[in-house]
Amino acid sequence: MKPTIALVGRPNVGKSTLFNRLTRSRDALVADIPGLTRDRHYGHGRGASKPYLVVDTGGFEPIVTDGIMHEMARQTLQAVDEADAVIFLVDARSGATPHDKIIANQLRQLGRPVYLVVNKAEGLRRDMAGAEFHELALGEPWAISGAHGDGVRELIEDVLEHFPDASEDEDARQHPKFAVIGRPNVGKSTLVNAILGEERVIAFDQAGTTRDSIYIDFEREAKPYTIIDTAGVRRRGKVDEMIEKFSVIKTLQAIEDANVVVLVLDAQLDVSEQDATLAGFALEAGRALVVAVNKWDGLDDYAKDCVRREIDRKLNFLGFAKFHFISALHGKGVGDLFRSIDQAYQAAMVKLSTPRLTRALDVITERQAPPRNGMSRPKMRYAHQGGVNPPVVVIHGSNLVNIPDSYTRYLEHSLCKLFKLEGTPLRVQYKSTDNPYAERKQVSVHPGRRDPVKPGKQFRKK
Numbered sequence: 001m002k003p004t005i006a007l008v009g010r011p012n013v014g015k016s017t018l019f020n021r022l023t024r025s026r027d028a029l030v031a032d033i034p035g036l037t038r039d040r041h042y043g044h045g046r047g048a049s050k051p052y053l054v055v056d057t058g059g060f061e062p063i064v065t066d067g068i069m070h071e072m073a074r075q076t077l078q079a080v081d082e083a084d085a086v087i088f089l090v091d092a093r094s095g096a097t098p099h100d101k102i103i104a105n106q107l108r109q110l111g112r113p114v115y116l117v118v119n120k121a122e123g124l125r126r127d128m129a130g131a132e133f134h135e136l137a138l139g140e141p142w143a144i145s146g147a148h149g150d151g152v153r154e155l156i157e158d159v160l161e162h163f164p165d166a167s168e169d170e171d172a173r174q175h176p177k178f179a180v181i182g183r184p185n186v187g188k189s190t191l192v193n194a195i196l197g198e199e200r201v202i203a204f205d206q207a208g209t210t211r212d213s214i215y216i217d218f219e220r221e222a223k224p225y226t227i228i229d230t231a232g233v234r235r236r237g238k239v240d241e242m243i244e245k246f247s248v249i250k251t252l253q254a255i256e257d258a259n260v261v262v263l264v265l266d267a268q269l270d271v272s273e274q275d276a277t278l279a280g281f282a283l284e285a286g287r288a289l290v291v292a293v294n295k296w297d298g299l300d301d302y303a304k305d306c307v308r309r310e311i312d313r314k315l316n317f318l319g320f321a322k323f324h325f326i327s328a329l330h331g332k333g334v335g336d337l338f339r340s341i342d343q344a345y346q347a348a349m350v351k352l353s354t355p356r357l358t359r360a361l362d363v364i365t366e367r368q369a370p371p372r373n374g375m376s377r378p379k380m381r382y383a384h385q386g387g388v389n390p391p392v393v394v395i396h397g398s399n400l401v402n403i404p405d406s407y408t409r410y411l412e413h414s415l416c417k418l419f420k421l422e423g424t425p426l427r428v429q430y431k432s433t434d435n436p437y438a439e440r441k442q443v444s445v446h447p448g449r450r451d452p453v454k455p456g457k458q459f460r461k462k
Helices: 015-023 067-082 098-108 131-136 152-160 188-196 242-257 273-284 301-314 334-348 354-367 405-418
Strands: 004-008 041-045 052-056 085-091 114-119 177-182 214-220 223-229 260-266 288-294 322-325 379-387 392-398 427-432
Touching: 004 015, 004 067, 015 041, 015 052, 015 085, 015 114, 015 152, 041 214, 085 098, 085 152, 098 114, 098 131, 114 131, 114 152, 177 188, 177 242, 177 273, 188 214, 188 223, 188 260, 188 288, 188 334, 242 273, 260 273, 260 334, 273 288, 288 301, 288 334, 322 334, 354 379, 354 405, 392 405, 405 427
Parallel strands: 004 052, 004 085, 085 114, 177 223, 177 260, 260 288, 288 322, 392 427
Antiparallel strands: 041 052, 214 223, 379 392
Protein backbone atom coordinates (compact mmCIF):
# COMPACT_ATOMS: atom_id res chain seq x y z
CA MET A 1 0.00 0.00 0.00
CA LYS A 2 1.41 3.38 -0.99
CA PRO A 3 1.64 5.99 1.78
CA THR A 4 -0.49 9.10 1.28
CA ILE A 5 0.97 12.54 2.00
CA ALA A 6 -1.31 15.57 2.30
CA LEU A 7 -0.14 19.13 1.63
CA VAL A 8 -1.80 21.58 4.03
CA GLY A 9 -1.44 25.30 4.66
CA ARG A 10 -3.12 28.66 4.46
CA PRO A 11 -3.92 30.09 1.00
CA ASN A 12 -1.13 30.97 -1.44
CA VAL A 13 1.82 29.37 0.35
CA GLY A 14 2.74 27.21 -2.69
CA LYS A 15 0.95 23.89 -2.11
CA SER A 16 -0.01 23.41 -5.76
CA THR A 17 3.50 24.33 -6.91
CA LEU A 18 4.97 21.70 -4.59
CA PHE A 19 2.31 19.20 -5.75
CA ASN A 20 3.39 19.68 -9.37
CA ARG A 21 7.03 19.35 -8.34
CA LEU A 22 6.41 16.06 -6.48
CA THR A 23 4.25 14.56 -9.23
CA ARG A 24 6.42 15.95 -12.05
CA SER A 25 3.29 17.23 -13.76
CA ARG A 26 1.24 20.37 -14.31
CA ASP A 27 -1.98 18.82 -13.08
CA ALA A 28 -2.68 21.49 -10.44
CA LEU A 29 -3.46 25.05 -11.51
CA VAL A 30 -0.88 27.52 -10.23
CA ALA A 31 -1.34 31.31 -10.07
CA ASP A 32 -0.59 34.11 -7.63
CA ILE A 33 -4.21 34.14 -6.46
CA PRO A 34 -5.27 32.95 -2.98
CA GLY A 35 -7.94 30.25 -2.93
CA LEU A 36 -7.35 28.95 -6.46
CA THR A 37 -7.35 25.29 -5.39
CA ARG A 38 -10.63 24.24 -3.78
CA ASP A 39 -11.01 20.45 -3.96
CA ARG A 40 -8.66 17.66 -2.99
CA HIS A 41 -6.36 16.76 -5.86
CA TYR A 42 -4.55 13.41 -5.88
CA GLY A 43 -1.39 12.49 -7.78
CA HIS A 44 1.32 9.82 -7.90
CA GLY A 45 4.61 10.98 -6.40
CA ARG A 46 7.63 10.44 -8.65
CA GLY A 47 11.38 10.61 -8.37
CA ALA A 48 11.68 9.26 -4.79
CA SER A 49 13.05 5.95 -3.55
CA LYS A 50 9.53 4.70 -2.69
CA PRO A 51 6.18 5.14 -4.44
CA TYR A 52 3.61 7.34 -2.70
CA LEU A 53 0.46 9.38 -3.24
CA VAL A 54 0.34 13.13 -2.69
CA VAL A 55 -2.80 15.21 -2.06
CA ASP A 56 -3.09 18.91 -2.88
CA THR A 57 -5.66 20.75 -0.75
CA GLY A 58 -7.28 24.15 -0.78
CA GLY A 59 -6.21 27.00 1.47
CA PHE A 60 -7.02 26.02 5.06
CA GLU A 61 -9.29 28.50 6.84
CA PRO A 62 -10.29 26.63 10.04
CA ILE A 63 -11.98 29.60 11.69
CA VAL A 64 -14.47 30.26 8.85
CA THR A 65 -17.93 28.86 9.62
CA ASP A 66 -19.77 29.23 6.30
CA GLY A 67 -19.37 29.88 2.57
CA ILE A 68 -16.95 28.38 0.08
CA MET A 69 -13.94 28.73 2.41
CA HIS A 70 -15.73 26.61 5.02
CA GLU A 71 -16.31 23.90 2.41
CA MET A 72 -12.63 24.06 1.45
CA ALA A 73 -11.65 23.60 5.12
CA ARG A 74 -13.86 20.50 5.31
CA GLN A 75 -12.10 19.06 2.27
CA THR A 76 -8.71 19.74 3.86
CA LEU A 77 -9.67 18.03 7.14
CA GLN A 78 -10.94 15.01 5.21
CA ALA A 79 -7.64 14.82 3.32
CA VAL A 80 -5.70 14.93 6.61
CA ASP A 81 -7.92 12.18 7.99
CA GLU A 82 -7.11 9.95 4.99
CA ALA A 83 -3.37 10.76 4.95
CA ASP A 84 -0.51 8.83 6.53
CA ALA A 85 1.58 12.00 6.93
CA VAL A 86 1.00 15.75 6.61
CA ILE A 87 3.30 18.39 5.13
CA PHE A 88 2.34 21.73 6.66
CA LEU A 89 3.53 24.54 4.38
CA VAL A 90 4.29 28.05 5.60
CA ASP A 91 5.67 31.05 3.72
CA ALA A 92 9.25 32.14 4.47
CA ARG A 93 8.54 35.60 3.02
CA SER A 94 5.50 36.25 5.20
CA GLY A 95 6.88 34.76 8.40
CA ALA A 96 4.86 33.00 11.10
CA THR A 97 1.33 34.42 11.09
CA PRO A 98 -1.51 34.03 13.61
CA HIS A 99 -3.26 31.95 10.96
CA ASP A 100 -0.30 29.51 10.89
CA LYS A 101 -0.50 29.13 14.68
CA ILE A 102 -4.20 28.21 14.52
CA ILE A 103 -3.54 25.58 11.84
CA ALA A 104 -0.57 24.17 13.80
CA ASN A 105 -2.69 23.79 16.94
CA GLN A 106 -5.40 21.98 14.98
CA LEU A 107 -2.96 19.65 13.22
CA ARG A 108 -1.40 18.62 16.56
CA GLN A 109 -4.81 17.37 17.70
CA LEU A 110 -5.45 15.19 14.64
CA GLY A 111 -2.86 12.53 15.48
CA ARG A 112 -0.97 12.47 12.18
CA PRO A 113 2.80 12.88 11.67
CA VAL A 114 3.28 16.54 10.70
CA TYR A 115 6.31 17.95 8.87
CA LEU A 116 6.72 21.71 9.08
CA VAL A 117 7.98 22.97 5.70
CA VAL A 118 9.06 26.57 5.08
CA ASN A 119 8.45 27.25 1.39
CA LYS A 120 9.76 30.08 -0.85
CA ALA A 121 13.14 29.96 0.88
CA GLU A 122 15.19 30.40 -2.29
CA GLY A 123 18.06 32.82 -1.74
CA LEU A 124 17.84 32.52 2.06
CA ARG A 125 20.00 30.65 4.53
CA ARG A 126 18.07 27.56 5.59
CA ASP A 127 18.66 28.04 9.31
CA MET A 128 17.60 31.67 9.12
CA ALA A 129 14.54 30.95 6.93
CA GLY A 130 13.07 28.58 9.49
CA ALA A 131 14.19 30.30 12.70
CA GLU A 132 10.96 32.07 13.62
CA PHE A 133 8.80 29.00 12.84
CA HIS A 134 10.11 27.07 15.85
CA GLU A 135 7.38 28.77 17.89
CA LEU A 136 4.80 26.58 16.07
CA ALA A 137 6.17 23.63 18.10
CA LEU A 138 6.06 21.13 15.20
CA GLY A 139 9.69 20.09 15.23
CA GLU A 140 12.60 21.22 13.09
CA PRO A 141 11.41 23.29 10.09
CA TRP A 142 12.42 22.20 6.58
CA ALA A 143 13.40 25.12 4.32
CA ILE A 144 12.65 24.42 0.64
CA SER A 145 11.71 26.08 -2.63
CA GLY A 146 8.82 24.33 -4.35
CA ALA A 147 9.24 26.49 -7.45
CA HIS A 148 12.95 25.74 -7.89
CA GLY A 149 13.11 22.28 -6.25
CA ASP A 150 15.66 23.24 -3.57
CA GLY A 151 15.51 20.75 -0.69
CA VAL A 152 12.39 18.98 -2.01
CA ARG A 153 14.06 15.58 -2.63
CA GLU A 154 15.63 15.54 0.84
CA LEU A 155 12.29 16.43 2.42
CA ILE A 156 10.28 13.70 0.71
CA GLU A 157 12.95 11.06 1.40
CA ASP A 158 12.84 11.95 5.10
CA VAL A 159 9.03 11.64 5.11
CA LEU A 160 9.09 8.27 3.32
CA GLU A 161 11.86 6.87 5.51
CA HIS A 162 9.31 5.96 8.18
CA PHE A 163 7.17 3.83 5.83
CA PRO A 164 7.90 0.25 4.74
CA ASP A 165 9.07 -0.46 1.20
CA ALA A 166 6.31 -0.99 -1.34
CA SER A 167 6.71 -2.05 -4.93
CA GLU A 168 5.65 0.45 -7.57
CA ASP A 169 2.18 -0.42 -8.80
CA GLU A 170 2.56 -0.52 -12.56
CA ASP A 171 -0.68 -2.32 -13.17
CA ALA A 172 -1.34 -2.01 -16.88
CA ARG A 173 -4.91 -3.20 -16.50
CA GLN A 174 -7.30 -0.90 -18.27
CA HIS A 175 -10.18 0.49 -16.28
CA PRO A 176 -12.92 2.98 -17.18
CA LYS A 177 -12.06 6.65 -16.93
CA PHE A 178 -14.96 9.02 -17.40
CA ALA A 179 -15.21 12.82 -17.33
CA VAL A 180 -18.25 14.77 -16.13
CA ILE A 181 -18.67 17.93 -18.21
CA GLY A 182 -21.27 20.66 -18.62
CA ARG A 183 -22.05 24.33 -18.16
CA PRO A 184 -21.48 25.96 -14.75
CA ASN A 185 -23.89 25.12 -11.95
CA VAL A 186 -25.74 22.25 -13.68
CA GLY A 187 -24.89 19.81 -10.87
CA LYS A 188 -21.67 18.12 -12.02
CA SER A 189 -20.05 18.00 -8.57
CA THR A 190 -23.33 16.89 -7.00
CA LEU A 191 -23.47 14.02 -9.50
CA VAL A 192 -19.85 13.06 -8.73
CA ASN A 193 -20.66 12.93 -5.02
CA ALA A 194 -23.78 10.85 -5.73
CA ILE A 195 -21.74 8.33 -7.74
CA LEU A 196 -19.04 8.12 -5.04
CA GLY A 197 -21.52 8.02 -2.15
CA GLU A 198 -19.68 10.77 -0.23
CA GLU A 199 -19.02 14.52 -0.33
CA ARG A 200 -15.76 14.09 -2.19
CA VAL A 201 -15.84 17.43 -4.06
CA ILE A 202 -17.35 20.76 -3.11
CA ALA A 203 -20.92 21.15 -4.34
CA PHE A 204 -21.95 24.75 -3.78
CA ASP A 205 -24.77 26.91 -5.15
CA GLN A 206 -22.36 29.22 -6.95
CA ALA A 207 -21.30 29.08 -10.58
CA GLY A 208 -17.59 28.33 -11.00
CA THR A 209 -17.11 26.51 -7.68
CA THR A 210 -14.97 23.85 -9.40
CA ARG A 211 -11.95 25.39 -11.12
CA ASP A 212 -9.63 22.45 -11.71
CA SER A 213 -10.18 18.98 -13.19
CA ILE A 214 -10.24 16.60 -10.22
CA TYR A 215 -9.24 12.96 -10.87
CA ILE A 216 -10.71 10.52 -8.34
CA ASP A 217 -9.92 6.79 -8.23
CA PHE A 218 -12.58 4.59 -6.68
CA GLU A 219 -14.03 1.09 -6.78
CA ARG A 220 -17.57 0.00 -7.47
CA GLU A 221 -18.47 -3.66 -7.00
CA ALA A 222 -14.73 -4.49 -6.73
CA LYS A 223 -14.04 -2.88 -10.13
CA PRO A 224 -11.66 0.12 -10.43
CA TYR A 225 -12.77 3.40 -12.00
CA THR A 226 -11.48 6.95 -12.39
CA ILE A 227 -13.97 9.82 -12.43
CA ILE A 228 -12.99 13.34 -13.50
CA ASP A 229 -14.93 16.31 -12.15
CA THR A 230 -14.37 19.27 -14.48
CA ALA A 231 -14.98 22.99 -14.34
CA GLY A 232 -18.10 24.42 -15.96
CA VAL A 233 -17.47 25.76 -19.46
CA ARG A 234 -19.23 28.96 -20.50
CA ARG A 235 -19.43 30.62 -23.90
CA ARG A 236 -16.15 32.07 -25.10
CA GLY A 237 -17.45 35.62 -24.89
CA LYS A 238 -18.31 35.10 -21.22
CA VAL A 239 -14.87 33.82 -20.20
CA ASP A 240 -13.01 36.82 -18.78
CA GLU A 241 -10.73 35.68 -15.96
CA MET A 242 -7.42 34.04 -16.81
CA ILE A 243 -8.14 31.31 -14.23
CA GLU A 244 -11.40 30.44 -15.97
CA LYS A 245 -9.56 30.20 -19.30
CA PHE A 246 -7.15 27.71 -17.70
CA SER A 247 -10.16 25.78 -16.38
CA VAL A 248 -11.60 25.49 -19.90
CA ILE A 249 -8.29 24.10 -21.15
CA LYS A 250 -8.27 21.59 -18.29
CA THR A 251 -11.79 20.48 -19.22
CA LEU A 252 -10.83 19.92 -22.85
CA GLN A 253 -7.77 17.95 -21.72
CA ALA A 254 -10.01 15.84 -19.47
CA ILE A 255 -12.23 15.01 -22.46
CA GLU A 256 -9.17 13.85 -24.42
CA ASP A 257 -7.95 11.82 -21.43
CA ALA A 258 -11.25 10.08 -20.71
CA ASN A 259 -12.77 6.94 -22.23
CA VAL A 260 -16.35 8.06 -21.61
CA VAL A 261 -17.78 11.58 -21.30
CA VAL A 262 -20.88 12.29 -19.20
CA LEU A 263 -22.55 15.49 -20.45
CA VAL A 264 -24.73 17.01 -17.72
CA LEU A 265 -27.66 19.19 -18.78
CA ASP A 266 -29.94 21.26 -16.55
CA ALA A 267 -33.56 20.25 -17.20
CA GLN A 268 -34.77 23.57 -15.79
CA LEU A 269 -32.79 25.56 -18.38
CA ASP A 270 -33.04 25.56 -22.16
CA VAL A 271 -30.61 23.39 -24.10
CA SER A 272 -28.10 26.02 -25.16
CA GLU A 273 -25.59 26.39 -27.94
CA GLN A 274 -22.89 25.78 -25.34
CA ASP A 275 -24.36 22.36 -24.50
CA ALA A 276 -24.22 21.42 -28.18
CA THR A 277 -20.65 22.77 -28.42
CA LEU A 278 -19.49 20.65 -25.48
CA ALA A 279 -21.13 17.58 -27.01
CA GLY A 280 -19.34 18.45 -30.25
CA PHE A 281 -15.99 18.56 -28.44
CA ALA A 282 -16.58 15.03 -27.11
CA LEU A 283 -17.74 13.79 -30.51
CA GLU A 284 -14.75 15.34 -32.30
CA ALA A 285 -12.43 13.64 -29.81
CA GLY A 286 -14.17 10.33 -30.60
CA ARG A 287 -15.23 9.74 -27.01
CA ALA A 288 -18.10 7.55 -25.88
CA LEU A 289 -20.90 9.72 -24.54
CA VAL A 290 -23.70 9.47 -21.98
CA VAL A 291 -26.08 12.39 -21.42
CA ALA A 292 -27.48 13.07 -17.94
CA VAL A 293 -30.43 15.49 -17.82
CA ASN A 294 -30.24 16.67 -14.20
CA LYS A 295 -32.84 18.30 -11.89
CA TRP A 296 -35.58 16.26 -13.56
CA ASP A 297 -37.62 15.87 -10.37
CA GLY A 298 -38.50 19.59 -10.30
CA LEU A 299 -40.58 19.53 -13.52
CA ASP A 300 -44.22 18.73 -14.23
CA ASP A 301 -45.32 16.44 -17.09
CA TYR A 302 -45.81 19.23 -19.61
CA ALA A 303 -42.37 20.71 -18.92
CA LYS A 304 -40.80 17.25 -19.25
CA ASP A 305 -42.36 16.77 -22.69
CA CYS A 306 -41.04 20.18 -23.77
CA VAL A 307 -37.53 19.29 -22.60
CA ARG A 308 -37.57 15.98 -24.49
CA ARG A 309 -38.68 17.67 -27.72
CA GLU A 310 -36.01 20.34 -27.36
CA ILE A 311 -33.30 17.72 -26.80
CA ASP A 312 -34.44 15.76 -29.86
CA ARG A 313 -34.28 18.94 -31.95
CA LYS A 314 -31.00 20.46 -30.75
CA LEU A 315 -28.96 17.33 -29.97
CA ASN A 316 -30.16 15.06 -32.77
CA PHE A 317 -26.52 14.41 -33.81
CA LEU A 318 -26.07 12.38 -30.59
CA GLY A 319 -28.20 9.48 -31.80
CA PHE A 320 -25.60 6.95 -30.61
CA ALA A 321 -25.67 8.21 -26.98
CA LYS A 322 -28.02 7.17 -24.19
CA PHE A 323 -30.00 9.86 -22.37
CA HIS A 324 -30.87 9.59 -18.66
CA PHE A 325 -33.23 11.85 -16.76
CA ILE A 326 -31.94 12.02 -13.19
CA SER A 327 -31.80 13.93 -9.93
CA ALA A 328 -28.22 13.97 -8.69
CA LEU A 329 -29.21 15.69 -5.44
CA HIS A 330 -31.59 12.85 -4.48
CA GLY A 331 -29.71 10.05 -6.25
CA LYS A 332 -32.58 9.15 -8.59
CA GLY A 333 -31.50 7.44 -11.80
CA VAL A 334 -27.79 7.45 -10.93
CA GLY A 335 -27.60 3.63 -10.94
CA ASP A 336 -28.98 3.38 -14.48
CA LEU A 337 -26.60 6.13 -15.55
CA PHE A 338 -23.64 4.13 -14.26
CA ARG A 339 -24.74 1.04 -16.18
CA SER A 340 -24.75 3.10 -19.38
CA ILE A 341 -21.24 4.37 -18.57
CA ASP A 342 -20.06 0.74 -18.28
CA GLN A 343 -21.80 -0.17 -21.52
CA ALA A 344 -20.34 2.79 -23.40
CA TYR A 345 -16.85 1.94 -22.13
CA GLN A 346 -17.18 -1.67 -23.30
CA ALA A 347 -18.33 -0.46 -26.73
CA ALA A 348 -15.48 2.06 -27.01
CA MET A 349 -12.84 -0.56 -26.15
CA VAL A 350 -14.35 -3.46 -28.15
CA LYS A 351 -12.05 -5.79 -30.11
CA LEU A 352 -13.42 -6.98 -33.47
CA SER A 353 -11.74 -9.69 -35.52
CA THR A 354 -10.99 -9.26 -39.21
CA PRO A 355 -13.25 -12.15 -40.35
CA ARG A 356 -16.24 -10.75 -38.42
CA LEU A 357 -15.70 -7.27 -39.82
CA THR A 358 -15.29 -8.54 -43.38
CA ARG A 359 -18.48 -10.61 -43.17
CA ALA A 360 -20.33 -7.60 -41.74
CA LEU A 361 -18.96 -5.43 -44.57
CA ASP A 362 -20.27 -7.92 -47.15
CA VAL A 363 -23.73 -7.84 -45.60
CA ILE A 364 -23.82 -4.03 -45.46
CA THR A 365 -22.58 -3.46 -49.02
CA GLU A 366 -24.94 -6.14 -50.39
CA ARG A 367 -27.82 -4.24 -48.80
CA GLN A 368 -26.62 -0.89 -50.20
CA ALA A 369 -23.66 -0.75 -52.56
CA PRO A 370 -21.43 2.34 -52.63
CA PRO A 371 -22.32 4.84 -55.36
CA ARG A 372 -20.41 4.85 -58.63
CA ASN A 373 -17.34 7.01 -59.01
CA GLY A 374 -17.19 7.90 -62.69
CA MET A 375 -17.26 4.78 -64.87
CA SER A 376 -16.51 2.35 -62.05
CA ARG A 377 -17.96 1.44 -58.68
CA PRO A 378 -15.78 1.29 -55.53
CA LYS A 379 -14.85 -2.26 -54.58
CA MET A 380 -14.57 -3.06 -50.86
CA ARG A 381 -12.63 -6.26 -50.32
CA TYR A 382 -12.03 -6.65 -46.57
CA ALA A 383 -11.96 -4.73 -43.28
CA HIS A 384 -9.94 -4.86 -40.07
CA GLN A 385 -9.85 -2.91 -36.82
CA GLY A 386 -7.43 -0.01 -36.67
CA GLY A 387 -7.88 1.19 -33.08
CA VAL A 388 -10.11 1.64 -30.05
CA ASN A 389 -11.56 4.57 -28.09
CA PRO A 390 -13.21 5.16 -30.52
CA PRO A 391 -13.33 1.92 -32.55
CA VAL A 392 -11.71 2.47 -35.94
CA VAL A 393 -12.53 0.20 -38.91
CA VAL A 394 -10.13 0.28 -41.86
CA ILE A 395 -11.65 -0.84 -45.17
CA HIS A 396 -9.36 -2.02 -47.99
CA GLY A 397 -10.35 -2.04 -51.63
CA SER A 398 -10.02 -0.19 -54.92
CA ASN A 399 -11.37 3.16 -56.10
CA LEU A 400 -12.25 4.22 -52.51
CA VAL A 401 -10.96 7.78 -52.77
CA ASN A 402 -14.17 9.64 -53.53
CA ILE A 403 -16.75 7.76 -51.44
CA PRO A 404 -19.25 10.41 -50.24
CA ASP A 405 -19.62 11.28 -46.57
CA SER A 406 -23.25 10.12 -46.58
CA TYR A 407 -22.18 6.57 -47.45
CA THR A 408 -19.45 6.66 -44.80
CA ARG A 409 -22.08 7.61 -42.21
CA TYR A 410 -24.23 4.72 -43.47
CA LEU A 411 -21.31 2.32 -42.94
CA GLU A 412 -20.60 3.67 -39.43
CA HIS A 413 -24.25 3.45 -38.38
CA SER A 414 -24.66 -0.05 -39.84
CA LEU A 415 -21.50 -1.40 -38.18
CA CYS A 416 -22.59 -0.03 -34.79
CA LYS A 417 -25.99 -1.63 -35.22
CA LEU A 418 -24.63 -5.02 -36.31
CA PHE A 419 -22.12 -5.23 -33.44
CA LYS A 420 -24.51 -3.59 -30.92
CA LEU A 421 -22.11 -0.80 -30.05
CA GLU A 422 -24.14 1.65 -27.97
CA GLY A 423 -22.83 4.87 -26.55
CA THR A 424 -19.74 5.29 -28.72
CA PRO A 425 -19.06 6.80 -32.15
CA LEU A 426 -17.26 4.64 -34.72
CA ARG A 427 -14.79 5.81 -37.34
CA VAL A 428 -14.41 4.32 -40.84
CA GLN A 429 -11.19 4.82 -42.78
CA TYR A 430 -10.39 3.75 -46.35
CA LYS A 431 -7.23 2.35 -47.83
CA SER A 432 -7.22 1.95 -51.60
CA THR A 433 -5.08 -0.73 -53.21
CA ASP A 434 -2.78 0.59 -55.94
CA ASN A 435 -3.75 -0.47 -59.48
CA PRO A 436 -0.66 -1.80 -61.24
CA TYR A 437 -2.21 -0.96 -64.63
CA ALA A 438 -3.09 2.64 -63.75
CA GLU A 439 0.06 3.89 -65.49
CA ARG A 440 1.34 2.00 -68.56
CA LYS A 441 4.99 1.09 -68.55
CA GLN A 442 7.08 3.54 -70.57
CA VAL A 443 9.33 2.03 -73.28
CA SER A 444 11.59 3.80 -75.76
CA VAL A 445 10.41 4.12 -79.36
CA HIS A 446 12.83 4.66 -82.29
CA PRO A 447 12.09 7.82 -84.29
CA GLY A 448 10.09 7.04 -87.42
CA ARG A 449 8.91 3.65 -86.12
CA ARG A 450 5.68 2.82 -84.27
CA ASP A 451 6.85 -0.39 -82.69
CA PRO A 452 8.89 -0.22 -79.50
CA VAL A 453 12.55 -1.07 -79.66
CA LYS A 454 13.28 -4.30 -77.89
CA PRO A 455 16.08 -4.10 -75.37
CA GLY A 456 19.45 -5.20 -76.71
CA LYS A 457 18.61 -4.69 -80.41
CA GLN A 458 20.29 -2.01 -82.52
CA PHE A 459 19.35 -0.63 -85.91
CA ARG A 460 21.91 -1.03 -88.68
CA LYS A 461 22.37 1.66 -91.26
CA LYS A 462 21.83 0.27 -94.74
